[in-house]
Amino acid sequence: MLMLLVRTIKRLQNNLWNLNNIADRNGGNRAFGLPGYKASVDYVLGRITRQDFSSFTTWTQSFTASFSQTRSLELTGPDGEEVETLALLYNPGTELPDGVTGSLVSVPVDDERGKF
DSSP: HHHHHHHHHHHHHHHHHHHHHHHHHTTOOOOTSSSHHHHHHHHHHHHEEEEEEETOOOOOOOOOOOOOOOOOOOOBBSSOOOOOOOOOOOOOOOOOOTTTTOOOOOOOOTTTBBBB
16 A cells, blocks of 8 residues: 555656746746646646556547736836736726826835835
8 A cells, every 4th residue: 555655646746847847948837828728738748648548538628718918028117127927817808099098197105014
């Protein structure tokens, strides 16, 4: 029983190593919409379609999903200083000229409590 457990752990570790290797070869990422995702799907399908898994019926289900990626985001403050920015996930921007716009407003920050 112990040997079976050891073999199972080694196989799981091997899978984790391979998935991590896929991420390493794809900019550290296996997220949906990026090349590492497809490579991960191909890896998993390759593992479960082997002869020793012949009792399984496998397929990939196609689906439609939105994907966007912010590659660069820069903001310069009113005094020319660089302002830290973060892109919001799953909140795509609206197209101009009728999209949502707004003025940049300076908000004082309470550094001690980390609140605006």
